[in-house]
Amino acid sequence: MNDSFLMAILVSALFYGTPLLFAALGEVLTERSGVLNLGVEGMMLMGAVVGSVVSARLGGPSWFVLGVAILAAMLVGALTALLHAFATITLRVEQTVSGLALTILAGAAGLSSYLANVWQLRDPVPHQFTRIDVLGLAGLPVVGPLLFHQTFLTYLSWVLVAVGSWYLFRTRAGLNLRAVGESPSTADAMGLNVVRTRYVHTLAGGALAGIGGICFSLSIVPTWQDGMTAGRGWIALALVIFGFWRPVWVMLGAYLFGALASLSLTLQAQGIDIAPEILDSIPYVMTIVVLVAVSAGWSSRRLSAPDALGTAFEREAR
Amino acid sequence: MATAETGAGAPVPGGRPSNAADASGPASARAGGVPAVSMRGVTKRFVGVVANDHVDLEVAPGEVHALLGENGAGKSTLSNVLTGLYRPDEGTIRLFGQEVSFSSPRDAIAAGVAMVHQHFRLVTKFTVAENFLLGSGGAYDAKTAAQRIRELGEEYGLPVDPDANVWELSVGEQQRVEILKALDRRARILILDEPTAVLTPQEADALFATMRRMADDGRSVIFISHKLQEVMKVSDRVTTLRDGKTVGTVVTAETTSAELARQMVGRSVVFSADDTADRPEVDPDRVVLDVRGLSAEGVRPQSSPKGVDLQVHAGEIVAICGVSGNGQRELAAAIYGIRRRTAGTVAIDGVQSRQKGPRESTALGLAFIPEDRLRTGLSPSLPIHANLALKGYRRPPLSRGPFLDGRAIRARAEELVRRYGIKTPSIDTPTRVLSGGNVQKVLLAREIGSDPHILIASTPTRGLDVGAIETVRHLLMDAARAGTGVLLITEDLDEAMALAHRIVVMFEGRVVGEFPRGHYDIERIGLLMGGHTGDREGAA
Numbered sequence: 001m002n003d004s005f006l007m008a009i010l011v012s013a014l015f016y017g018t019p020l021l022f023a024a025l026g027e028v029l030t031e032r033s034g035v036l037n038l039g040v041e042g043m044m045l046m047g048a049v050v051g052s053v054v055s056a057r058l059g060g061p062s063w064f065v066l067g068v069a070i071l072a073a074m075l076v077g078a079l080t081a082l083l084h085a086f087a088t089i090t091l092r093v094e095q096t097v098s099g100l101a102l103t104i105l106a107g108a109a110g111l112s113s114y115l116a117n118v119w120q121l122r123d124p125v126p127h128q129f130t131r132i133d134v135l136g137l138a139g140l141p142v143v144g145p146l147l148f149h150q151t152f153l154t155y156l157s158w159v160l161v162a163v164g165s166w167y168l169f170r171t172r173a174g175l176n177l178r179a180v181g182e183s184p185s186t187a188d189a190m191g192l193n194v195v196r197t198r199y200v201h202t203l204a205g206g207a208l209a210g211i212g213g214i215c216f217s218l219s220i221v222p223t224w225q226d227g228m229t230a231g232r233g234w235i236a237l238a239l240v241i242f243g244f245w246r247p248v249w250v251m252l253g254a255y256l257f258g259a260l261a262s263l264s265l266t267l268q269a270q271g272i273d274i275a276p277e278i279l280d281s282i283p284y285v286m287t288i289v290v291l292v293a294v295s296a297g298w299s300s301r302r303l304s305a306p307d308a309l310g311t312a313f314e315r316e317a318r
Numbered sequence: 319m320a321t322a323e324t325g326a327g328a329p330v331p332g333g334r335p336s337n338a339a340d341a342s343g344p345a346s347a348r349a350g351g352v353p354a355v356s357m358r359g360v361t362k363r364f365v366g367v368v369a370n371d372h373v374d375l376e377v378a379p380g381e382v383h384a385l386l387g388e389n390g391a392g393k394s395t396l397s398n399v400l401t402g403l404y405r406p407d408e409g410t411i412r413l414f415g416q417e418v419s420f421s422s423p424r425d426a427i428a429a430g431v432a433m434v435h436q437h438f439r440l441v442t443k444f445t446v447a448e449n450f451l452l453g454s455g456g457a458y459d460a461k462t463a464a465q466r467i468r469e470l471g472e473e474y475g476l477p478v479d480p481d482a483n484v485w486e487l488s489v490g491e492q493q494r495v496e497i498l499k500a501l502d503r504r505a506r507i508l509i510l511d512e513p514t515a516v517l518t519p520q521e522a523d524a525l526f527a528t529m530r531r532m533a534d535d536g537r538s539v540i541f542i543s544h545k546l547q548e549v550m551k552v553s554d555r556v557t558t559l560r561d562g563k564t565v566g567t568v569v570t571a572e573t574t575s576a577e578l579a580r581q582m583v584g585r586s587v588v589f590s591a592d593d594t595a596d597r598p599e600v601d602p603d604r605v606v607l608d609v610r611g612l613s614a615e616g617v618r619p620q621s622s623p624k625g626v627d628l629q630v631h632a633g634e635i636v637a638i639c640g641v642s643g644n645g646q647r648e649l650a651a652a653i654y655g656i657r658r659r660t661a662g663t664v665a666i667d668g669v670q671s672r673q674k675g676p677r678e679s680t681a682l683g684l685a686f687i688p689e690d691r692l693r694t695g696l697s698p699s700l701p702i703h704a705n706l707a708l709k710g711y712r713r714p715p716l717s718r719g720p721f722l723d724g725r726a727i728r729a730r731a732e733e734l735v736r737r738y739g740i741k742t743p744s745i746d747t748p749t750r751v752l753s754g755g756n757v758q759k760v761l762l763a764r765e766i767g768s769d770p771h772i773l774i775a776s777t778p779t780r781g782l783d784v785g786a787i788e789t790v791r792h793l794l795m796d797a798a799r800a801g802t803g804v805l806l807i808t809e810d811l812d813e814a815m816a817l818a819h820r821i822v823v824m825f826e827g828r829v830v831g832e833f834p835r836g837h838y839d840i841e842r843i844g845l846l847m848g849g850h851t852g853d854r855e856g857a858a
Contacts, residue, residue, distance in 0.1 A: 172451060172458045179441045179452050186439040189403065190453030191424030307443070315403060 008266055009259050011145055014154060017251075017258025019044070019215035019229070021157045023236035024243065024250045025164055026208025030081075031240060032168065033201040034181040034308040035088060036095045039102025040209050041233025043080045045112035047073035047210025048217035052116070052224045055125040055217075065127045066152070069214055077210020078203040080106055085202040089195055092312035108227025121224035128222040129153050129215075153215055157251075160208070164247040177201060181306030184313040194313050212236065232261075238287035244303045257283045352415040354379045354507055354538040355400065360409030362395050369395035371562040372409070377507070379414075382529055382539045384553035384570070386546075386582055388783050389754075392562040393542045394436070397509045400540075401433045402426035413507070427453070432505030434496040436512045442485040446478055446495050450502060470498050474528055486618070489516040489643055497528065508532060509540040514548055515809070518641055519844035526552045544582070546575040558582055583784055598798035600819055601632040605668070606803035607653070607684075607772040612662035614652035616645055616827060623649040624827040625662070630772060630803035635794065637806045637814035637821045641847050645827035646807045647689055650776050653805075654686045655679045667771040680709055683771035685802075687761055687778050691754075695761045698750035702742055703731035705749050706764050738763040738793070755786025762793050772803040779813060791817060811840060825849045 023040050030037050037043075054069040084102050087093040106112055129151040131138075138149035168174040179187040180197045188194050216228050235257055242257075243250030260283055264276035355377040362370040370392045377383040387393045398404045400411065402420030411418050413429055420426045440449050447463040464480035471477045476494040484492060493513060500508050510529070514522040529539050529552060543549050549556055550570060558565040558581040565581045607630040616622030623645045630636045638646050651657035653664050655675045664671040666682040679686070688694035696705045707727045710716045715726045731745040740759045742752055749760055758778060765773060775794060779787040794817060798804050808814050814821050815838050823831040823846040831846040833839065 170458055175444075175448060175451055175458060176453070179444070182441045182443055183439070186441050187452070189401070189423050189433070189435065189439040191422065191427045192453050193422070193424075 005266070005270060007142070007145065008269075009263065012262035012266060013255040013259035014146065014150060015220065015258065016261040017254040017256075018151075018154050018157050019212040019220070020232060020236050020239055020257055021161070021212075021251055021254035022153075022215065023209045023212035023233060024239040024254060025157070025160055025247055026077075026205035026212070027236060027240045028164070028168075028205075028243070028245050028247060028250060029177075029201045029208070030205030031309055032177050032181045032245060032306055033198045034184060034306055034311065034313070035085070035198050035202050035205075036099060036310045037081060037084050037102070037202060037205055038096060038099025038237065039080065039084055039106065039233075040212075040236050041229060041231065042103040042106030042110070042112070043077045043206045043209035044213035044216070044229045044233050044236075045108065045227065046080045046106045047077045047213025048228060049112045049115050049119075049121070049213075049224065050076040050210070051214030052121050052125055052217040053119045055127040056119070056121060056123070062127045066129060066218065069127070069218060070156075070211060073210035073214045074207035075210070077206040077208070077213065079206070081202050081206025081209070084206075085199050088312065089198045089202070092314065095310050095312075103233065113226040116224050116226065124223045125218060127218070129219040151219055153211070153219060156211070161247045161251045168247065178306070181308055184308050184311075185315075188313070188315055198313070209233070209236075235261075235283050238283055241305070242283075242287050242290050245306065256286075351378055353377060353412075354381075354414055355540070356412040356415075357396070357400065358410050358412075360396065360399055360406045360411070362392075362399055362404055362406050368562050370399065370406070372564075373559065373562070374564050375557050376567065377538045377540055378555075379506070379538055380533050380536045381554045382533045382541055382552055384549040384556040385540055385542045385559065386544065386549050386556050386578060387559035388544055388582060389781055390783060391559040391582075393559055394511060395562075396559070397433060397511060397540065397542060400426070400507075400509065401431055424453075427503060430504065430506035431509070432500035432503055432507070433509040434493065434500060434511065434513060436515065438492050438496055440484045440492055440495060443483065445481055445483055446487075447480040449484060449495060450480075450499060466502060467498060470501050474498070474501065474531060475524070476528060488620070489641065490518075490521045493517070493525075501532070505537065507538045507540065509542065511542045512544070513541070514543070514545065516642055518848040519811070519840065520848050520850075521641075522548065546578055546582075549578065550575055560584055597819075598633045598635065598795060600634040601801070604632040605629050606632050606666065607805060608663075608665040608668075609653060610663050612649070612652060612664065613660045614648050614657050615660060616648045618643070620826045621645045621648055622827050623652060626824075626827075626829055628805075628822065628829070630805050632771070632801050632803055633798050634820065635798050635804040635806055635818045637808055637818035638824055639808060639811060639814050639821055639843060639847060640824035642809050644824050644847075646824055647776060648827075649824070650686070650688075650774050650805070650807055653679075653774060654684060680768070683769075685765035685768060685770035685773045687758075687765055687773070687775040689776040689780075689807075691758055691761050691778075692750060696749050696757065699748050701746045702735065702740070702749055702752075702760055703728050703745040705760055706731045706734050706745075706767075709764055709768055734763040734767055737767075739789070753786075755782050755789065758782060758786065758790055759793075762790065766793060766797045766802070769800075770802055772805065773797055774805045774807070776807045777809060778806070779808075779810070811843060815840070823847055 023044055027037060027040055051069040051073045054072050055065055058065045058068055080102065084098050087098040088095045104110060131149050131151055134148040138144045140148065168178065176187065176192050177197055180192060180194050184194045213229065217224055221228055239250055239253045239257060242253045260279055264274065264279045267274055353376045355375065357373065357375040359372045359374065360370050361372055373392065373396055375396065385393050395404065399406045402423045402425050405421065418429055446467060447460045450463040450467060451458065451460065467478060467480040476498055478491055478494050478498065484495065493516065513525060517525060529541065533539050541553055553570045555567055555569050556578060557567040558578065560582060609626055609628040612623055612626045614623050621643050626649055640646050648657055652659050655671065655673060655678060659673055666684050669682055671678060671682060692698050707716050711722060715723065716730065717723055728745060735742060735745060738759045740763065741756050749757060779790050782790065794804055794806065806817060819835050821833045821838060821843065822829055823843055825846060826849065833843065
């Protein structure tokens, strides 16, 4: 009984953590370039609604429809992020303001809901991501359900964590990216293209947030609902800080937060009654604790936020 | 940017025959060499300012060429044009005879132009090796980069630890990293922007040796400075800029400091240190600042003050000298109460400070000119009259009970603007639009105007032009004459020697030497600033 309870928590941690992981990974890339994009929630919802419509309308085998859904969600996420990139990088608008505007524009009462209305998304989607029994190993105790019985999206996220870590810390391009986020004027003087680097990674962040969105609309709740991400975009933002802008730590954090997100349901099933509001608030509380710890200097300097995060770059500024 | 290697291998002897009048094109053509750099009629405008107005500059291969001028004369702008950071509005640039047009620093780097900026272009969170890898193509190979750093360091006498984080390095070491980076890129033209500002005299000499070495390799070294002695010491030729225009180019060996000074300022300059017959009278019986055993946390371990003892008497000017980052700034902040003290006591005119922060310090009669005058010292967007009232608004006559007295505030502002000669359209002007010198005058007016017992001034003349420097120095002297004790924190030894009754040297947070007036020994002070306790007995 106790074991199965633990397993249930672990399995749902992965399930609910996956969208957080995509969105937070994307935001890691964006913030590493010095751009803070608070529009994650909006970009996720745009990805979710576009994923839904592809699944509902496109004919063909499931793998094909879902593949197109992923690409479409990435594209629309990137396009949404392009608004932010243009506003903050080219026009040098205050990044927080632009990001908030993006969430309002694309969010629950905005463009995503409007599109869902236009496209009349009401019914459960015909194609959704289901769990894959990899190599028939799903039946193994403990590791089976965790490692070999996940959706394609979860496996994709693992690949992205590995690639993301490698890219950030083991490639020249990743070094250049980090330099742009730490000190754009230095990067510029070294001959790097600050503007292009920031654009590319802001769009990449949007694309990954878009995939985070379809985790909801094509996997967790395979029916469109307005505002279905329910604030997970904000948790993803907190997660970036919680994971110190590092893919692997962000992954651990995502599953921790995912576990917390599912805990109230799991606990209720066990007959334990804790107000869900308290559990829902835990990720934010933990993030605040981490933030305090970082700013109080308890952690090494290399763990802190990119120095230029949130600031516009202008070469001929005097 | 494939230029012919003309002259790259053939060092040009320093001080070749040419003079102010025809040092440009024709001369070098006669000498048979193609200049490494030839800038003609370069103009760069910013909103409301012409930073470079048809500037000409010509530098030969294998030459150390000084670019001399006051702050704001356009030296940095010109070098930013040459490194592709700024695009010139007019003019042409030729490198080794080929016309170039840089649209970004990348182009300049490819053409062999590198610059060591005044504010280093290093990512402080990265290691030295990681900074080396930035920008250039190729694989992520920190080991090879580290190897290369060691080799180049040995070759040019610039040792650095490739695995150290840059923020852990001293300013001098960071500068070495910058130079190594330029060497690594095979820069043929190297620009050093005020490189000695952050160095001790001995470190500066080592740098000059490195510069000479690089020139002997056939590189062109452009040395930007406003310090005449250094220019005289190290350069082959000098081009002087004033108000964004070229004054002329001369062979260093054929000119004098006085001549260069006249070119730089546009008039004869007589600013002598010891002409002050009426040096402020020190009252040896009245200690206005008594610091005992003061420790505080620093930005870096080296910059935390450790058990500092310091006394300043009424009417006395005490200068704290040291390379920036050795705890001077933290010491000032800890005395003033904006940085927490971890040990020790501070007494102002005999009254113990109870570490309650700046409001208490102000009430005790402590005035403070912070290093960052426009941000820490003043509120940039507030009008001048508000900034002038910032410290006195709690008491009459500027306020009555909870209400400000606008008329009194404005009257006082008008008076201070007049008394301190602050050049401003009106007292309602936002402070940030004033020139650096006038900003500093606003700050000094507010701080000295409160008749403090002790004034702490942190690098009060940095970044100001010669005229403003003179004014600020006179204001400090006047304050001391009126009986205020002045604690002057400066990186400029000449300034310390000109003004102070006593020089205190700080290194890594500790007081390592003290020199009374008449026993100033620039060499010994320099060694102490660099952390050498030395074999020789202290002059004191």
